[in-house]
Amino acid sequence: MVRAVPDTHGEILAAAARRFTVTGYRGTSLQDIAREVGCSKATVLYHFANKEALLAELMAPAIGVLRDLDDKLIGLTGAAAQEVAAQGFVDLAVRFRQEIAVLRGEFPELLCQPAFAHIQQISDRLRDALAGHSDRPGARIAALVLLAGISEACAEFADIPDDALRLALLTLARRAVEPVETPLPHPPTTEDKDS
Amino acid sequence: MVRAVPDTHGEILAAAARRFTVTGYRGTSLQDIAREVGCSKATVLYHFANKEALLAELMAPAIGVLRDLDDKLIGLTGAAAQEVAAQGFVDLAVRFRQEIAVLRGEFPELLCQPAFAHIQQISDRLRDALAGHSDRPGARIAALVLLAGISEACAEFADIPDDALRLALLTLARRAVEPVETPLPHPPTTEDKDS
């Protein structure tokens, strides 16, 4: 019989995810996590340098996908940017529901931590894309409402299957974004140079 | 010359609102508030029974308006409920931007506090009304996205004037709610009795 290697590292990670979703990052103590795993607090800090490192490792996959989405948005404008942003973010939000639930509401403060310094910029670009790169207040507001609302919905509707949730959110997003006049699909003229 | 009565109570309230919006309820200590006012922590606790009482007094006006909205929704169905809910909530959210920013993200935990026990039910009813009392997942999801997104937007766009923000949000809400089949406006027949 294969000796069951105790994957303490993974267990801590899973327990932390569970606790964070219920009581938030700041509302969860290392003691709470240790209790859930069934080990001592010192063990948690043996496997992770500190509390922040634990969070960072928990968020790494989601952040990777977010960066990929950010790359895909480069160069897109108008309705195309809106569609890619909507589709990409809805997909991301649904897939990483739990991670989003972890950050729920603590975004502003958590983003201050060095491990997440760049996330703010990425999410700003995402919001800008969802607004079709328009600077009209209506478009910017709609984009923010959607991003925040979709995050919240994913954290809340834990019981709805991925596919159904994704479809509903995408339908809503397409209905809700403020339509922008797509730049002419003509090949760029001399006036279209980036300034 | 009229002796300037020091309105310490009010000053504490204002300082708390300012700090809470920046660092959140849990992220703000009584010491922080006292420092901002320029008094001792004990003074804060002389004017308010405890930290929770401070929050409750800060939220009282907004909660009052929320209850009024809740009353106005009684008996409304379909599109009428959606419109009243959208209009009422957008107005409330814009007027009480700062209060909403205070609760930002800490809603789930704060609602557990006895002073806010009933808020959860009211906001559930509000969400239900915004969904046109439909039980279709799409309608329920859209309602949640809107409520959460609008709250976030109000907290975020502090620089946009009330009127502009209200208009933009209401336009968005009307565009984004899932349309429901309004019950026939005919006078009730024998089949329309509430069951």
Place this chain on the structure above:
DNA sequence: CTTCTGCCTGACCGATCGGTCAGGGTCTGA
């Protein structure tokens, strides 16, 4: 056997939290 290494722990640290308390200063009205 000894030694070494990886995993884990209890005890402990300083800092900070919300909250209490006895007492001091000031104003007012008798």
Place this chain on the structure above:
DNA sequence: TCAGACCCTGACCGATCGGTCAGGCAGAAG
């Protein structure tokens, strides 16, 4: 002048936080 109400404070409390540290234990290697 004195009593009492009101406002405010420093000192202090127990609890909890994230984090450190010396050492115990088990198994593999020599």
